[in-house]
Amino acid sequence: QQPVQSPQAVILREGEDAVINCSSSKALYSVHWYRQKHGEAPVFLMILLKGGEQKGHDKISASFNEKKQQSSLYLTASQLSYSGTYFCGTGRLLANTDKLIFGTGTRLQVFP
């Protein structure tokens, strides 16, 4: 049931682009994206809902393919501050439930 993230790790130079993928074997209603820096709590980036629009702010955006149960996070012109571990979380529309299940994460390192 845990979503699968790929790649497991990415190394970038400042200014380069990256794509992180998240896929599930279950029918999804929502996909969340979070970033966690070492020793800190995860921080919410964005949520994508079934039937909703592609989200994005600044140079980070995401898409959700409902038919394939897949989501992708796009990081454009990466900055040093983008370094961290990115987690996707997947949710299903079931009555009276809040089971947001996370993937194992993608570690992103951005170097000058």
Place this chain on the structure above:
Amino acid sequence: NAGVTQTPKFQVLKTGQSMTLQCAQDMNHEYMSWYRQDPGMGLRLIHYSVGAGITDQGEVPNGYNVSRSTTEDFPLRLLSAAPSQTSVYFCASRQGRFDGYTFGSGTRLTVV
């Protein structure tokens, strides 16, 4: 606003001891969840609640109990600590299923 407050930040327990991890939020959020984070495993859902008086099990509930008597508080009880419960525990809350989670700063638990 304080957000999501977890106490204690660090704890060492002996095998067989019991304890309660505290979590409180001041945002009037309905949904609250407990996750544990182990290296390479991502965030795994222990228990969650969709409102006061309503709780349910997540992916890894064995050895843990929860209750939700108020909207603000969602304590996690370890019944009889085992070394396998050594982990970082995060409490998180959100207003509803269309919102992102706000995480607490975590409790680092070591069971010896």
